[in-house]
Amino acid sequence: MRLRADRNLAVAIVAIVIALLPFIVPSFSTFELTYVGAYAIAILGLIVLTGMNGQISLGHGAFLAVGGYVVAILAHRFGLSFWLSIPIAAIVSGIVGIGLGFVALRLEGVYLALATFSLAVATPSILKRFGDLTGGVMGIVLPPVAAPKVLAGVLTPVQWFYYVTWAFAGVLFLVTARFLGGRVGRSLRALRDNEIAAVSFGVNPHFYKTLAFGWSAAFAGIAGALIAIPTAYVSPDSYSSLLSITLLIGAVLGGIDTMWGALAGGVMIEFLPLWVQKINNAAPSVVYGVALILVMLVMPGGIAGTLLRLVQRRPPAPGDAVLRRTEPTRAVEQ
Amino acid sequence: MSAAIPLLAVRGLTVRFGGLTALEDVSFEVTEGCIVGLIGPNGAGKTTCFNCITRLYEPTSGEIVFKGENLLRRAPYEVARSGITRTFQNLALFDRMSVIENVLVGYHSRYASGNGSGQAEEAVRREALRMLEYLGIAEVATRPAHGLSFGTRKSVELARALMAAPELLLLDEPAGGLNHDEVAALGATFKRICSDFKTTILMVEHHMRLVMGVSDHVVVLDSGRKIADGTPDVVQRNPAVIEAYLGAV
Numbered sequence: 001m002r003l004r005a006d007r008n009l010a011v012a013i014v015a016i017v018i019a020l021l022p023f024i025v026p027s028f029s030t031f032e033l034t035y036v037g038a039y040a041i042a043i044l045g046l047i048v049l050t051g052m053n054g055q056i057s058l059g060h061g062a063f064l065a066v067g068g069y070v071v072a073i074l075a076h077r078f079g080l081s082f083w084l085s086i087p088i089a090a091i092v093s094g095i096v097g098i099g100l101g102f103v104a105l106r107l108e109g110v111y112l113a114l115a116t117f118s119l120a121v122a123t124p125s126i127l128k129r130f131g132d133l134t135g136g137v138m139g140i141v142l143p144p145v146a147a148p149k150v151l152a153g154v155l156t157p158v159q160w161f162y163y164v165t166w167a168f169a170g171v172l173f174l175v176t177a178r179f180l181g182g183r184v185g186r187s188l189r190a191l192r193d194n195e196i197a198a199v200s201f202g203v204n205p206h207f208y209k210t211l212a213f214g215w216s217a218a219f220a221g222i223a224g225a226l227i228a229i230p231t232a233y234v235s236p237d238s239y240s241s242l243l244s245i246t247l248l249i250g251a252v253l254g255g256i257d258t259m260w261g262a263l264a265g266g267v268m269i270e271f272l273p274l275w276v277q278k279i280n281n282a283a284p285s286v287v288y289g290v291a292l293i294l295v296m297l298v299m300p301g302g303i304a305g306t307l308l309r310l311v312q313r314r315p316p317a318p319g320d321a322v323l324r325r326t327e328p329t330r331a332v333e334q
Numbered sequence: 335m336s337a338a339i340p341l342l343a344v345r346g347l348t349v350r351f352g353g354l355t356a357l358e359d360v361s362f363e364v365t366e367g368c369i370v371g372l373i374g375p376n377g378a379g380k381t382t383c384f385n386c387i388t389r390l391y392e393p394t395s396g397e398i399v400f401k402g403e404n405l406l407r408r409a410p411y412e413v414a415r416s417g418i419t420r421t422f423q424n425l426a427l428f429d430r431m432s433v434i435e436n437v438l439v440g441y442h443s444r445y446a447s448g449n450g451s452g453q454a455e456e457a458v459r460r461e462a463l464r465m466l467e468y469l470g471i472a473e474v475a476t477r478p479a480h481g482l483s484f485g486t487r488k489s490v491e492l493a494r495a496l497m498a499a500p501e502l503l504l505l506d507e508p509a510g511g512l513n514h515d516e517v518a519a520l521g522a523t524f525k526r527i528c529s530d531f532k533t534t535i536l537m538v539e540h541h542m543r544l545v546m547g548v549s550d551h552v553v554v555l556d557s558g559r560k561i562a563d564g565t566p567d568v569v570q571r572n573p574a575v576i577e578a579y580l581g582a583v
Contacts, residue, residue, distance in 0.1 A: 182455055183438075183445060186431070190439045193428035200388055200426075201498060202414035202443030257430075 006311075014263070018166050022159045030162050031230065032270055037165040038226035040266030041172055043251045044259065045219030048176065050248070051256035052185060053212040054192030055104055059116030061243035062123045063217045066093040067224025068234045072140040073133060082229055086168070089225040090218045097217020101210035120244035124236035139235025142228060158230070165226045172219060177259060188212055220247075253295055255302025264303040339402055341366040341534050342387070342502055347396035349382055349558075356382040359396070360560045362553045364502065369528060369535045371545040371566075374555035375578055380538040381423055383555070384504050387536075388420055389413050400502070414443035419495040420504035423538075425487050429480035433471070433490050436479050437462040440497030465493045468530075484511050496531060503527070505537035509544050517541055521548040546570060554578070 018037075022030045042064060049055050070089040074080040080088075100119070104112050127134045134140065146152075147160035155163070179185060187208050190198035199205055228234045246269055253272075254265025276287045299306040340363035349357040357379045364370045372380050385391040387398055389410040398405040400416055408416060419440070428436050441458050466472040469489045474482060479490060488508065495503055508524075509517045521544055524535055539545045545552065546566040554562040554569055556578040562569050569575055 183442065186435055186439050187442060189431055189435075190428045190442075193430050194426045196390060197422065197426035197428065198439065199411045200390075200414060200420055201439050201494065202411055203439070204409075204411045 042223035045216030063220030064224030067221030068228035093221020094218030101213025255304030260304035371549035417501035440494035
C-alpha cells in the first residue's frame with residue numbers, strides 16, 4: 001500500500017507543478033513546455049510498444065506526421081476545430097499503426113527496427129508526393145490558436161494551449177496507467193519476456209502485439225497534432241527520419257521501463273539539444289552523443305528508472321506492499 | 335473415474351522434422367484424476383509430445399482429443415482456456431516481471447471476456463498470493479523472477495501453471511536440476527496437488543524412483559515409438575523397457 005500512496009503523492013506533486021509553471025516561467029518557456037507535454041505523450045506510446053511489449057519502432061515520426069497532417073488538412077480545408085480533429089488524428093494514426101502492427105507480427109528485433117525505420121525514411125517523400133492534399137514541399141499553414149472567449153482575459157493563447165496539451169497528457173497517462181497495471185500490461189510484458197510461455201497461458205500474441213502498435217501509434221498521432229497546432233505549420237521536413245530516432249532516444253534516456261520515463265524523455269528531447277549547445281556551440285552533436293553515452297552508462301534504466309531505484313531503496317522489505325494486504329490464509333488444508 | 339471417455343487421448347501421433355521422425359504413431363490415454371508418467375531415454379520424443387499437446391508443434395499426422403474435443407483445431411493460445419497448462423523443461427518464466435505477476439499471467443485464461451480490473455483484480459491477486467503460500471514461496475512474491483534460486487523458479491512455474499486451474503497439468507521434468515531432498519518432497523506434493531486442485535497430471539520425468547512411486551500409469555517411449563504402457567509394476571518388468579534403459583540384456 002505504501003508504494004501506491006507514495007506514487008499517488010508523486011503524481012499529485014508533478015500535476016501541481018505542471019499546473020503552476022505557466023505563471024512562473026516566461027511565455028517562451030511555456031511554449032517549449034507545451035512541446036514537452038506532446039513529446040511525453042509520444043514517448044508514452046513508445047514505452048507501451050517498446051518498453052512493455054518489446055517491439056522496437058524506429059518509425060514513430062511517421063505517426064507524428066499523420067497526426068500533424070490530419071489536423072492541418074482538416075483545419076485548412078474544412079475549418080474543423082482541433083477539439084474534433086485531434087481525436088480524428090488519433091483514430092487515423094491508430095488505424096495506420098494497427099496496419100503496421102500486422103506487418104510487425106512477422107518481424108522481430110532488428111528486422112522490425114529496419115522495417116519501421118524505412119517508414120520513417122519514406123515519410124517526407126510520401127508527403128511531398130501527394131502535394132494536392134499535403135501542400136507538397138510548401139506544407140500547410142494552420143490558423144493561430146486562440147483561447148476561448150471566457151478565458152481570453154485570463155490566459156494567453158500560449159498558456160491556453162499549454163493547458164490543453166497537458167490535459168491530454170494527464171488523461172492519456174491515467175488511462176495508460178490503468179491498463180498497464182492490470183491484465184493488459186501483464187500480457188504485453190509476458191509476451192516481451194517469453195512469448196511461448198505467454199501463449200501457453202492463453203495470451204493471444206496477435207491481439208496484444210497489434211493492440212500495442214495501434215495504441216502507441218494513436219498516442220503518437222495525438223502528439224503530432226499537439227505539436228502541429230501551436231507550431232501553426234506542418235511541412236515534410238519537420239518529419240525527417242531523425243525525428244523517429246530522437247523519439248526512441250528520448251524514451252531510452254527518460255527510462256523505457258516506467259511511465260515516468262515519458263516525462264523525463266519529453267524534457268530531454270526538448271531541452272537536451274539546447275543545453276548541449278550552451279556547453280559547446282561548435283560541435284553540438286558530438287556533445288549530444290557523449291551525453292547520450294554517459295547517461296546510458298551511468299544510468300541503466302534511464303533517468304526515471306535510476307531515480308525510482310534511488311527513491312525505492314529503503315530498508316529491505318521482503319514481500320512488502322502486496323503481502324501486507326492479505327491475511328495469511330491457508331489455501332487448502334494439507 | 336469415468337473409464338468411458340479418457341480426459342486426454344493421443345492417437346497415432348506422428349511428428350517429422352524434415353527427414354527426422356521425432357514421434358511415430360504414438361497412442362496413449364490419460365484418465366481423469368490420475369498421475370501419468372511419460373518416460374523414455376533422451377531423445378525419445380517426450381517433450382515433442384508435450385509440445386504437440388500444447389500446440390507449439392504441428393503434428394504431421396494423428397489426433398489429440400481432450401474432453402472429447404479435437405485439440406488440433408485450437409490455436410496455441412486457446413489451449414490454456416481448454417484446460418491444459420504446463421511447466422517447461424528449461425524454465426520459461428517472465429524474468430523481468432515479479433513472481434506474483436508471473437503467477438497472475440497464469441490466471442489470464444480464466445478472465446471472463448471484458449472486465450479485468452477493480453475488485454476482480456484484487457480477488458485474483460489474493461488468490462495468486464494464496465497459491466504462492468501453498469507452494470511455500472510467498473516470501474518472494476514481489477521479487478523479480480530472475481535471480482531466484484533454481485528450485486524457487488521451478489515452484490514459480492508450478493504456481494503459474496496451477497493458477498490457470500487446469501484440468502490437465504503437464505510437467506516437463508519437474509525433478510530436473512533439483513537436489514535429493516527437493517526430489518524426495520516432490521512426489522507427495524504432486525499427489526496433494528492432484529487432490530487439492532482436482533487436476534490430472536501428465537509428467538515427463540527421468541527420475542525413475544519419483545515416476546514409479548507417484549504414477550498411476552506409465553507410458554514409455556523410445557526413439558519416437560511407444561514401447562510400453564501400463565501400471566508402474568508392469569512397465570518395470572517389461573523386457574523392452576529394460577532393454578531401452580540398460581541396452582542389450
